[in-house]
Amino acid sequence: MQRTNILSSVYRVRKSRSEVHLSKSCDDIFDKLIQGGVPPEELYDTVCKQGVEIVLTAHPTQINRRTLQYKHLRIAHLLEFNERPDLSHEDREMLIEDLVREITALWQTDELRRHKPTPVDEARAGLHIVEQSLWKAIPRYLRRVSNALKKHTGKPLPLTCTPIKFGSWMGGDRDGNPNVTAKVTRDVSLMSRWMALDLYIRQLDNLSFELSIKKCSEKLASVANEILLKG
Template structure:
Protein backbone atom coordinates (compact mmCIF):
# COMPACT_ATOMS: atom_id res chain seq x y z
CA UNK A 1 0.00 0.00 0.00
CA UNK A 2 1.38 3.41 -1.01
CA UNK A 3 2.16 5.80 1.81
CA UNK A 4 -0.10 8.87 1.54
CA UNK A 5 2.70 11.05 2.88
CA UNK A 6 5.00 9.91 0.07
CA UNK A 7 2.30 10.68 -2.50
CA UNK A 8 1.85 14.19 -1.12
CA UNK A 9 5.61 14.77 -1.07
CA UNK A 10 5.88 13.57 -4.68
CA UNK A 11 3.04 15.87 -5.73
CA UNK A 12 4.69 18.86 -4.03
CA UNK A 13 8.03 17.98 -5.63
CA UNK A 14 6.52 17.75 -9.11
CA UNK A 15 4.67 21.01 -8.56
CA UNK A 16 7.99 22.68 -7.74
CA UNK A 17 9.45 21.22 -10.95
CA UNK A 18 6.52 22.57 -12.93
CA UNK A 19 6.97 25.97 -11.29
CA UNK A 20 10.68 26.00 -12.22
CA UNK A 21 9.83 25.17 -15.86
CA UNK A 22 7.22 27.92 -16.03
CA UNK A 23 9.58 30.43 -14.41
CA UNK A 24 12.48 29.76 -16.78
CA UNK A 25 10.20 29.52 -19.81
CA UNK A 26 8.48 32.83 -19.03
CA UNK A 27 11.78 34.59 -18.38
CA UNK A 28 13.19 33.29 -21.68
CA UNK A 29 10.08 34.58 -23.49
CA UNK A 30 10.54 37.99 -21.85
CA UNK A 31 14.19 38.09 -22.89
CA UNK A 32 13.37 37.07 -26.46
CA UNK A 33 10.62 39.66 -26.64
CA UNK A 34 13.23 42.33 -26.00
CA UNK A 35 16.00 40.77 -28.08
CA UNK A 36 14.18 39.73 -31.28
CA UNK A 37 10.94 41.70 -31.09
CA UNK A 38 7.24 40.89 -30.90
CA UNK A 39 6.86 40.18 -34.59
CA UNK A 40 9.30 37.30 -34.56
CA UNK A 41 7.85 36.01 -31.30
CA UNK A 42 4.49 35.66 -33.03
CA UNK A 43 6.14 33.47 -35.68
CA UNK A 44 7.90 31.44 -33.01
CA UNK A 45 4.68 30.88 -31.08
CA UNK A 46 2.81 29.91 -34.24
CA UNK A 47 5.46 27.32 -35.10
CA UNK A 48 5.45 26.03 -31.53
CA UNK A 49 1.68 25.58 -31.52
CA UNK A 50 1.71 23.80 -34.90
CA UNK A 51 4.48 21.42 -33.80
CA UNK A 52 2.84 20.68 -30.44
CA UNK A 53 -0.57 20.16 -32.04
CA UNK A 54 0.89 17.77 -34.61
CA UNK A 55 2.53 15.73 -31.85
CA UNK A 56 -0.72 15.64 -29.87
CA UNK A 57 -2.67 14.47 -32.93
CA UNK A 58 -0.20 11.66 -33.59
CA UNK A 59 -0.34 10.55 -29.97
CA UNK A 60 -4.12 10.49 -30.24
CA UNK A 61 -3.91 8.42 -33.42
CA UNK A 62 -5.38 11.16 -35.64
CA UNK A 63 -2.81 10.78 -38.41
CA UNK A 64 -4.57 12.79 -41.14
CA UNK A 65 -4.83 15.92 -39.01
CA UNK A 66 -1.25 15.48 -37.83
CA UNK A 67 0.00 15.37 -41.43
CA UNK A 68 -1.92 18.53 -42.32
CA UNK A 69 -0.42 20.35 -39.33
CA UNK A 70 3.08 19.17 -40.23
CA UNK A 71 2.65 20.39 -43.81
CA UNK A 72 1.50 23.75 -42.48
CA UNK A 73 4.54 23.85 -40.18
CA UNK A 74 6.86 23.06 -43.11
CA UNK A 75 5.24 25.81 -45.15
CA UNK A 76 5.68 28.34 -42.32
CA UNK A 77 9.35 27.47 -41.96
CA UNK A 78 9.99 27.57 -45.72
CA UNK A 79 8.94 31.22 -45.73
CA UNK A 80 11.63 32.12 -43.19
CA UNK A 81 14.94 33.67 -44.09
CA UNK A 82 18.12 31.87 -43.07
CA UNK A 83 18.62 34.35 -40.24
CA UNK A 84 15.07 33.81 -38.95
CA UNK A 85 15.50 30.02 -39.11
CA UNK A 86 18.72 30.28 -37.12
CA UNK A 87 17.05 32.48 -34.51
CA UNK A 88 14.16 30.01 -34.27
CA UNK A 89 16.54 27.08 -33.78
CA UNK A 90 18.51 28.99 -31.13
CA UNK A 91 15.33 29.89 -29.25
CA UNK A 92 14.14 26.29 -29.04
CA UNK A 93 17.65 25.05 -28.23
CA UNK A 94 17.99 27.44 -25.28
CA UNK A 95 14.50 26.55 -24.11
CA UNK A 96 15.39 22.85 -24.05
CA UNK A 97 18.64 23.61 -22.20
CA UNK A 98 16.72 25.53 -19.53
CA UNK A 99 14.20 22.71 -19.17
CA UNK A 100 17.11 20.29 -18.79
CA UNK A 101 18.53 22.41 -15.98
CA UNK A 102 15.12 22.43 -14.27
CA UNK A 103 14.82 18.64 -14.62
CA UNK A 104 18.29 18.04 -13.17
CA UNK A 105 17.48 20.35 -10.27
CA UNK A 106 14.23 18.46 -9.74
CA UNK A 107 16.08 15.14 -9.53
CA UNK A 108 18.53 16.55 -6.99
CA UNK A 109 15.67 17.98 -4.96
CA UNK A 110 13.88 14.61 -4.91
CA UNK A 111 17.06 12.83 -3.82
CA UNK A 112 17.53 15.28 -0.95
CA UNK A 113 13.95 14.77 0.23
CA UNK A 114 14.38 11.01 0.55
CA UNK A 115 14.77 10.06 4.19
CA UNK A 116 16.54 6.81 3.37
CA UNK A 117 18.82 5.96 0.46
CA UNK A 118 18.53 2.23 -0.06
CA UNK A 119 21.80 2.16 -2.00
CA UNK A 120 23.86 4.25 0.41
CA UNK A 121 27.24 3.01 1.65
CA UNK A 122 25.84 2.64 5.16
CA UNK A 123 22.95 0.48 3.97
CA UNK A 124 25.13 -1.70 1.70
CA UNK A 125 27.71 -2.35 4.44
CA UNK A 126 24.92 -3.18 6.87
CA UNK A 127 23.43 -5.71 4.44
CA UNK A 128 26.83 -7.34 3.90
CA UNK A 129 27.41 -7.72 7.64
CA UNK A 130 23.95 -9.21 8.07
CA UNK A 131 24.83 -11.62 5.24
CA UNK A 132 27.57 -13.16 7.40
CA UNK A 133 30.45 -11.08 6.03
CA UNK A 134 32.81 -10.36 8.91
CA UNK A 135 33.87 -6.76 9.71
CA UNK A 136 37.50 -7.70 9.02
CA UNK A 137 36.64 -9.10 5.60
CA UNK A 138 34.51 -6.07 4.78
CA UNK A 139 37.29 -3.68 5.76
CA UNK A 140 39.95 -5.58 3.84
CA UNK A 141 37.83 -5.87 0.70
CA UNK A 142 36.84 -2.19 0.62
CA UNK A 143 40.45 -1.08 1.14
CA UNK A 144 41.60 -3.28 -1.76
CA UNK A 145 38.88 -2.14 -4.13
CA UNK A 146 40.02 -0.08 -7.10
CA UNK A 147 38.03 1.73 -9.77
CA UNK A 148 39.83 3.53 -12.59
CA UNK A 149 38.05 6.36 -14.37
CA UNK A 150 39.55 7.06 -17.78
CA UNK A 151 39.02 10.58 -19.09
CA UNK A 152 38.58 11.11 -22.79
CA UNK A 153 37.51 13.95 -25.04
CA UNK A 154 35.77 14.35 -28.36
CA UNK A 155 35.08 17.50 -30.37
CA UNK A 156 31.37 16.70 -30.66
CA UNK A 157 31.10 16.65 -26.86
CA UNK A 158 32.54 20.10 -26.30
CA UNK A 159 30.22 22.84 -25.05
CA UNK A 160 31.65 26.28 -24.64
CA UNK A 161 32.97 26.71 -21.13
CA UNK A 162 31.29 30.12 -20.91
CA UNK A 163 27.85 28.61 -21.43
CA UNK A 164 28.58 25.75 -19.03
CA UNK A 165 29.26 28.21 -16.24
CA UNK A 166 26.10 30.16 -17.03
CA UNK A 167 24.03 26.97 -16.87
CA UNK A 168 25.63 26.10 -13.53
CA UNK A 169 24.83 29.58 -12.28
CA UNK A 170 21.15 29.14 -13.22
CA UNK A 171 21.08 25.79 -11.39
CA UNK A 172 22.50 27.46 -8.27
CA UNK A 173 19.84 30.19 -8.50
CA UNK A 174 17.07 27.56 -8.70
CA UNK A 175 18.54 25.92 -5.63
CA UNK A 176 18.57 29.26 -3.82
CA UNK A 177 14.95 29.82 -4.88
CA UNK A 178 13.93 26.70 -2.91
CA UNK A 179 14.90 28.29 0.38
CA UNK A 180 11.81 28.83 2.56
CA UNK A 181 13.21 31.94 4.24
CA UNK A 182 13.47 34.12 1.12
CA UNK A 183 11.86 37.51 1.43
CA UNK A 184 9.98 39.28 -1.34
CA UNK A 185 13.03 41.44 -2.01
CA UNK A 186 15.24 38.33 -2.19
CA UNK A 187 13.01 36.79 -4.83
CA UNK A 188 12.98 39.98 -6.87
CA UNK A 189 16.77 40.04 -6.86
CA UNK A 190 16.83 36.35 -7.78
CA UNK A 191 14.58 37.01 -10.78
CA UNK A 192 16.88 39.83 -11.85
CA UNK A 193 19.86 37.48 -11.64
CA UNK A 194 18.07 34.85 -13.73
CA UNK A 195 17.10 37.41 -16.35
CA UNK A 196 20.70 38.61 -16.48
CA UNK A 197 22.01 35.07 -16.99
CA UNK A 198 19.42 34.17 -19.65
CA UNK A 199 20.05 37.43 -21.52
CA UNK A 200 23.78 36.79 -21.41
CA UNK A 201 23.26 33.25 -22.72
CA UNK A 202 21.18 34.53 -25.63
CA UNK A 203 23.80 37.12 -26.54
CA UNK A 204 26.62 34.55 -26.40
CA UNK A 205 27.68 32.70 -29.53
CA UNK A 206 27.09 29.00 -28.89
CA UNK A 207 29.36 27.85 -31.69
CA UNK A 208 33.12 27.67 -31.87
CA UNK A 209 34.28 29.51 -34.96
CA UNK A 210 37.50 27.50 -35.16
CA UNK A 211 37.96 23.75 -35.18
CA UNK A 212 39.05 22.64 -31.68
CA UNK A 213 42.54 21.20 -31.43
CA UNK A 214 43.33 18.12 -29.31
CA UNK A 215 44.64 20.53 -26.66
CA UNK A 216 41.30 22.38 -26.72
CA UNK A 217 39.52 19.06 -26.26
CA UNK A 218 41.78 18.19 -23.32
CA UNK A 219 41.16 21.60 -21.76
CA UNK A 220 37.40 20.95 -21.96
CA UNK A 221 37.88 17.52 -20.38
CA UNK A 222 39.93 18.96 -17.53
CA UNK A 223 37.10 21.41 -16.97
CA UNK A 224 34.99 18.44 -15.84
CA UNK A 225 37.65 17.61 -13.26
CA UNK A 226 37.61 21.18 -11.99
CA UNK A 227 33.81 21.54 -11.93
CA UNK A 228 32.73 18.13 -10.66
CA UNK A 229 35.26 15.44 -9.87
CA UNK A 230 37.55 17.56 -7.67
CA UNK A 231 34.77 17.95 -5.09
CA UNK A 232 32.61 14.91 -5.80
CA UNK A 233 35.27 12.19 -5.39
CA UNK A 234 36.53 13.30 -1.93
CA UNK A 235 32.92 13.75 -0.81
CA UNK A 236 32.11 10.19 -1.87
CA UNK A 237 35.24 8.75 -0.26
CA UNK A 238 34.41 10.53 2.99
CA UNK A 239 30.99 8.87 2.97
CA UNK A 240 32.61 5.48 2.36
CA UNK A 241 35.13 6.10 5.14
CA UNK A 242 32.47 7.18 7.64
CA UNK A 243 30.28 4.18 6.85
CA UNK A 244 33.28 1.84 7.08
CA UNK A 245 34.28 3.27 10.47
CA UNK A 246 30.71 2.89 11.73
CA UNK A 247 30.55 -0.81 10.81
CA UNK A 248 34.15 -1.93 11.31
CA UNK A 249 35.58 0.61 13.72
CA UNK A 250 38.26 1.74 11.25
CA UNK A 251 38.10 4.45 8.53
CA UNK A 252 39.75 4.24 5.12
CA UNK A 253 43.53 4.52 5.44
CA UNK A 254 44.96 7.83 4.23
CA UNK A 255 47.06 5.92 1.69
CA UNK A 256 44.04 4.09 0.27
CA UNK A 257 43.09 5.15 -3.29
CA UNK A 258 39.98 3.21 -4.31
CA UNK A 259 39.35 5.64 -7.19
CA UNK A 260 42.11 6.32 -9.69
CA UNK A 261 42.22 8.28 -12.91
CA UNK A 262 43.66 7.70 -16.33
CA UNK A 263 43.43 9.82 -19.46
CA UNK A 264 43.41 9.37 -23.21
CA UNK A 265 43.26 13.12 -23.81
CA UNK A 266 46.06 14.24 -26.07
CA UNK A 267 47.50 10.74 -26.27
CA UNK A 268 44.95 8.67 -28.18
CA UNK A 269 47.09 7.27 -31.01
CA UNK A 270 44.28 5.72 -33.03
CA UNK A 271 45.44 7.14 -36.33
CA UNK A 272 44.49 10.75 -35.67
CA UNK A 273 47.24 12.73 -37.46
CA UNK A 274 46.60 15.74 -35.21
CA UNK A 275 47.75 13.86 -32.09
CA UNK A 276 51.51 14.23 -32.19
CA UNK A 277 54.25 13.86 -29.60
CA UNK A 278 54.15 17.62 -29.06
CA UNK A 279 50.38 17.51 -28.44
CA UNK A 280 50.84 14.73 -25.88
CA UNK A 281 53.54 16.74 -24.13
CA UNK A 282 51.43 19.93 -24.13
CA UNK A 283 48.39 18.11 -22.72
CA UNK A 284 50.53 16.45 -20.03
CA UNK A 285 51.89 19.85 -18.99
CA UNK A 286 48.37 21.28 -19.04
CA UNK A 287 47.16 18.45 -16.78
CA UNK A 288 50.03 19.05 -14.36
CA UNK A 289 49.25 22.76 -14.31
CA UNK A 290 45.58 22.04 -13.55
CA UNK A 291 46.52 19.70 -10.69
CA UNK A 292 48.92 22.24 -9.19
CA UNK A 293 46.40 25.05 -9.55
CA UNK A 294 43.67 23.05 -7.78
CA UNK A 295 46.01 22.15 -4.92
CA UNK A 296 47.13 25.77 -4.56
CA UNK A 297 43.49 26.82 -4.22
CA UNK A 298 42.97 24.26 -1.47
CA UNK A 299 46.13 25.35 0.36
CA UNK A 300 45.02 28.97 0.06
CA UNK A 301 41.66 28.06 1.63
CA UNK A 302 43.44 26.19 4.43
CA UNK A 303 45.45 29.31 5.25
CA UNK A 304 42.23 31.00 6.30
CA UNK A 305 40.64 27.90 7.84
CA UNK A 306 43.61 26.96 10.03
CA UNK A 307 43.82 30.15 12.09
CA UNK A 308 45.22 28.48 15.23
CA UNK A 309 48.48 29.83 16.64
CA UNK A 310 49.41 26.73 18.67
CA UNK A 311 50.08 23.12 17.76
CA UNK A 312 51.50 19.93 19.24
CA UNK A 313 55.24 19.29 19.44
CA UNK A 314 54.86 16.57 16.83
CA UNK A 315 53.16 18.95 14.36
CA UNK A 316 55.81 21.59 15.01
CA UNK A 317 58.58 19.09 14.23
CA UNK A 318 56.88 18.05 10.97
CA UNK A 319 56.50 21.70 9.94
CA UNK A 320 60.14 22.42 10.70
CA UNK A 321 61.27 19.34 8.77
CA UNK A 322 59.29 20.50 5.75
CA UNK A 323 60.84 23.95 5.95
CA UNK A 324 64.36 22.55 6.23
CA UNK A 325 63.88 20.10 3.37
CA UNK A 326 61.91 22.37 1.02
CA UNK A 327 63.52 25.74 1.62
CA UNK A 328 66.92 24.82 2.93
CA UNK A 329 66.57 27.18 5.88
CA UNK A 330 67.46 26.75 9.53
CA UNK A 331 64.82 25.20 11.81
CA UNK A 332 62.72 27.45 14.03
Protein backbone atom coordinates in the same frame (compact mmCIF):
# COMPACT_ATOMS: atom_id res chain seq x y z
CA MET B 1 18.16 22.22 -24.99
CA GLN B 2 20.90 22.78 -22.42
CA ARG B 3 18.59 24.95 -20.29
CA THR B 4 16.00 22.18 -20.40
CA ASN B 5 18.59 19.68 -19.20
CA ILE B 6 19.53 21.94 -16.27
CA LEU B 7 15.87 22.26 -15.23
CA SER B 8 15.43 18.51 -15.55
CA SER B 9 18.48 17.85 -13.33
CA VAL B 10 17.24 20.26 -10.64
CA TYR B 11 13.80 18.62 -10.77
CA ARG B 12 15.30 15.15 -10.34
CA VAL B 13 17.28 16.31 -7.30
CA ARG B 14 14.15 17.86 -5.79
CA LYS B 15 12.18 14.65 -6.40
CA SER B 16 14.90 12.44 -4.93
CA ARG B 17 14.85 14.42 -1.68
CA SER B 18 11.17 13.63 -1.21
CA GLU B 19 11.51 9.90 -1.93
CA VAL B 20 12.91 7.61 0.73
CA HIS B 21 15.48 5.02 -0.36
CA LEU B 22 15.42 6.14 -3.98
CA SER B 23 19.07 5.24 -4.15
CA LYS B 24 21.06 3.12 -1.74
CA SER B 25 23.81 4.87 0.21
CA CYS B 26 27.05 3.33 1.42
CA ASP B 27 25.51 3.17 4.88
CA ASP B 28 22.55 1.14 3.56
CA ILE B 29 24.73 -1.26 1.58
CA PHE B 30 27.21 -1.85 4.41
CA ASP B 31 24.36 -2.40 6.86
CA LYS B 32 22.77 -5.02 4.61
CA LEU B 33 26.09 -6.79 4.15
CA ILE B 34 26.67 -6.93 7.91
CA GLN B 35 23.09 -8.09 8.51
CA GLY B 36 23.61 -10.73 5.81
CA GLY B 37 26.48 -12.28 7.72
CA VAL B 38 29.55 -10.60 6.24
CA PRO B 39 32.14 -10.17 9.04
CA PRO B 40 33.06 -6.50 9.70
CA GLU B 41 36.77 -7.24 9.22
CA GLU B 42 36.14 -8.85 5.84
CA LEU B 43 33.99 -5.88 4.78
CA TYR B 44 36.72 -3.47 5.85
CA ASP B 45 39.50 -5.32 4.02
CA THR B 46 37.41 -5.68 0.85
CA VAL B 47 36.51 -1.99 0.69
CA CYS B 48 40.12 -0.95 1.36
CA LYS B 49 41.40 -3.23 -1.42
CA GLN B 50 38.86 -2.26 -4.06
CA GLY B 51 40.13 -0.26 -7.01
CA VAL B 52 38.26 1.68 -9.64
CA GLU B 53 40.12 3.51 -12.39
CA ILE B 54 38.28 6.21 -14.30
CA VAL B 55 39.84 7.02 -17.66
CA LEU B 56 39.14 10.53 -18.89
CA THR B 57 38.76 11.27 -22.56
CA ALA B 58 37.41 14.11 -24.65
CA HIS B 59 35.48 14.45 -27.87
CA PRO B 60 34.87 17.48 -30.10
CA THR B 61 31.08 17.03 -29.95
CA GLN B 62 31.13 17.23 -26.15
CA ILE B 63 32.89 20.57 -25.92
CA ASN B 64 31.04 23.72 -24.91
CA ARG B 65 32.60 27.12 -24.68
CA ARG B 66 33.93 27.67 -21.17
CA THR B 67 31.80 30.81 -20.88
CA LEU B 68 28.71 28.69 -21.47
CA GLN B 69 29.80 26.10 -18.93
CA TYR B 70 30.13 28.75 -16.23
CA LYS B 71 26.73 30.23 -17.13
CA HIS B 72 25.06 26.83 -17.03
CA LEU B 73 26.62 26.15 -13.65
CA ARG B 74 25.51 29.56 -12.36
CA ILE B 75 21.91 28.95 -13.50
CA ALA B 76 21.88 25.52 -11.85
CA HIS B 77 23.11 27.01 -8.56
CA LEU B 78 20.45 29.74 -8.68
CA LEU B 79 17.72 27.17 -9.30
CA GLU B 80 18.96 25.07 -6.39
CA PHE B 81 19.13 28.11 -4.13
CA ASN B 82 15.55 28.94 -5.09
CA GLU B 83 14.47 25.69 -3.39
CA ARG B 84 15.45 26.96 0.04
CA PRO B 85 12.37 27.36 2.27
CA ASP B 86 13.94 30.15 4.34
CA LEU B 87 14.25 32.64 1.48
CA SER B 88 12.53 35.93 2.15
CA HIS B 89 10.32 37.58 -0.43
CA GLU B 90 13.03 40.14 -1.19
CA ASP B 91 15.72 37.47 -1.51
CA ARG B 92 13.57 35.48 -3.91
CA GLU B 93 12.89 38.54 -6.05
CA MET B 94 16.62 39.27 -6.26
CA LEU B 95 17.29 35.65 -7.12
CA ILE B 96 14.76 35.76 -9.96
CA GLU B 97 16.39 38.94 -11.24
CA ASP B 98 19.79 37.22 -11.23
CA LEU B 99 18.29 34.23 -13.02
CA VAL B 100 16.68 36.40 -15.70
CA ARG B 101 19.98 38.26 -16.16
CA GLU B 102 21.93 35.01 -16.63
CA ILE B 103 19.41 33.56 -19.07
CA THR B 104 19.26 36.81 -21.04
CA ALA B 105 23.05 36.94 -21.28
CA LEU B 106 23.10 33.28 -22.27
CA TRP B 107 20.56 33.92 -25.00
CA GLN B 108 22.89 36.48 -26.53
CA THR B 109 25.93 34.20 -26.29
CA ASP B 110 27.08 32.32 -29.36
CA GLU B 111 26.83 28.64 -28.43
CA LEU B 112 28.60 27.39 -31.52
CA ARG B 113 32.32 27.13 -31.93
CA ARG B 114 33.45 28.95 -35.05
CA HIS B 115 36.54 26.80 -35.44
CA LYS B 116 37.26 23.12 -35.12
CA PRO B 117 38.60 22.33 -31.63
CA THR B 118 42.16 21.11 -31.45
CA PRO B 119 43.20 18.14 -29.28
CA VAL B 120 44.48 20.71 -26.76
CA ASP B 121 41.04 22.40 -26.74
CA GLU B 122 39.44 19.03 -26.11
CA ALA B 123 41.84 18.33 -23.23
CA ARG B 124 41.22 21.77 -21.76
CA ALA B 125 37.46 21.06 -21.75
CA GLY B 126 38.07 17.72 -20.04
CA LEU B 127 40.24 19.31 -17.37
CA HIS B 128 37.49 21.85 -16.78
CA ILE B 129 35.21 18.94 -15.77
CA VAL B 130 37.86 17.83 -13.28
CA GLU B 131 38.07 21.34 -11.86
CA GLN B 132 34.32 21.95 -11.64
CA SER B 133 33.04 18.50 -10.62
CA LEU B 134 35.43 15.67 -9.85
CA TRP B 135 37.81 17.69 -7.67
CA LYS B 136 35.09 18.10 -5.03
CA ALA B 137 32.79 15.17 -5.77
CA ILE B 138 35.36 12.38 -5.33
CA PRO B 139 36.63 13.48 -1.85
CA ARG B 140 33.02 14.03 -0.76
CA TYR B 141 32.11 10.51 -1.83
CA LEU B 142 35.16 8.99 -0.14
CA ARG B 143 34.29 10.76 3.11
CA ARG B 144 30.85 9.17 2.94
CA VAL B 145 32.42 5.76 2.38
CA SER B 146 34.84 6.36 5.27
CA ASN B 147 32.07 7.44 7.66
CA ALA B 148 29.90 4.46 6.75
CA LEU B 149 32.87 2.12 7.08
CA LYS B 150 33.70 3.47 10.53
CA LYS B 151 30.07 3.12 11.62
CA HIS B 152 29.86 -0.55 10.65
CA THR B 153 33.42 -1.79 11.20
CA GLY B 154 34.82 0.64 13.76
CA LYS B 155 37.61 1.83 11.43
CA PRO B 156 37.59 4.62 8.83
CA LEU B 157 39.09 4.43 5.37
CA PRO B 158 42.89 4.71 5.70
CA LEU B 159 44.39 7.96 4.47
CA THR B 160 46.75 5.96 2.25
CA CYS B 161 43.86 4.12 0.58
CA THR B 162 43.02 5.21 -2.98
CA PRO B 163 39.98 3.22 -4.12
CA ILE B 164 39.41 5.61 -7.04
CA LYS B 165 42.20 6.46 -9.47
CA PHE B 166 42.29 8.38 -12.73
CA GLY B 167 43.85 7.85 -16.09
CA SER B 168 43.61 10.02 -19.17
CA TRP B 169 43.60 9.61 -22.92
CA MET B 170 43.36 13.35 -23.48
CA GLY B 171 46.13 14.55 -25.72
CA GLY B 172 47.53 11.05 -26.10
CA ASP B 173 44.81 9.03 -27.80
CA ARG B 174 46.18 8.85 -31.32
CA ASP B 175 43.82 6.19 -32.71
CA GLY B 176 44.40 7.40 -36.24
CA ASN B 177 44.12 11.09 -35.37
CA PRO B 178 46.98 12.83 -37.21
CA ASN B 179 46.51 15.97 -35.11
CA VAL B 180 47.67 14.23 -31.92
CA THR B 181 51.42 14.65 -32.16
CA ALA B 182 54.21 14.26 -29.63
CA LYS B 183 54.11 18.03 -29.06
CA VAL B 184 50.34 17.90 -28.36
CA THR B 185 50.86 15.11 -25.82
CA ARG B 186 53.62 17.09 -24.13
CA ASP B 187 51.54 20.29 -24.06
CA VAL B 188 48.52 18.51 -22.60
CA SER B 189 50.68 16.79 -19.98
CA LEU B 190 52.15 20.13 -18.92
CA MET B 191 48.68 21.70 -18.84
CA SER B 192 47.40 18.84 -16.67
CA ARG B 193 50.30 19.25 -14.26
CA TRP B 194 49.69 22.99 -14.11
CA MET B 195 46.01 22.48 -13.28
CA ALA B 196 46.81 19.90 -10.59
CA LEU B 197 49.29 22.30 -9.00
CA ASP B 198 46.84 25.20 -9.23
CA LEU B 199 44.07 23.17 -7.56
CA TYR B 200 46.38 22.12 -4.72
CA ILE B 201 47.53 25.71 -4.19
CA ARG B 202 43.92 26.84 -3.92
CA GLN B 203 43.24 24.14 -1.33
CA LEU B 204 46.29 25.20 0.66
CA ASP B 205 45.13 28.82 0.55
CA ASN B 206 41.73 27.76 1.89
CA LEU B 207 43.40 25.65 4.57
CA SER B 208 45.57 28.56 5.69
CA PHE B 209 42.41 30.57 6.38
CA GLU B 210 40.80 27.67 8.27
CA LEU B 211 43.78 27.02 10.54
CA SER B 212 43.46 29.92 12.94
CA ILE B 213 45.37 28.24 15.80
CA LYS B 214 48.58 29.87 16.99
CA LYS B 215 50.42 26.89 18.42
CA CYS B 216 51.05 23.33 17.34
CA SER B 217 52.71 20.26 18.80
CA GLU B 218 56.49 19.92 18.74
CA LYS B 219 56.16 16.97 16.37
CA LEU B 220 54.15 18.99 13.86
CA ALA B 221 56.56 21.92 14.14
CA SER B 222 59.47 19.58 13.48
CA VAL B 223 57.80 18.07 10.39
CA ALA B 224 56.97 21.55 9.06
CA ASN B 225 60.55 22.68 9.59
CA GLU B 226 61.88 19.63 7.72
CA ILE B 227 59.59 20.43 4.76
CA LEU B 228 60.82 24.03 4.73
CA LEU B 229 64.47 22.91 4.77
CA LYS B 230 63.89 20.48 1.92
CA GLY B 231 62.16 23.20 -0.12
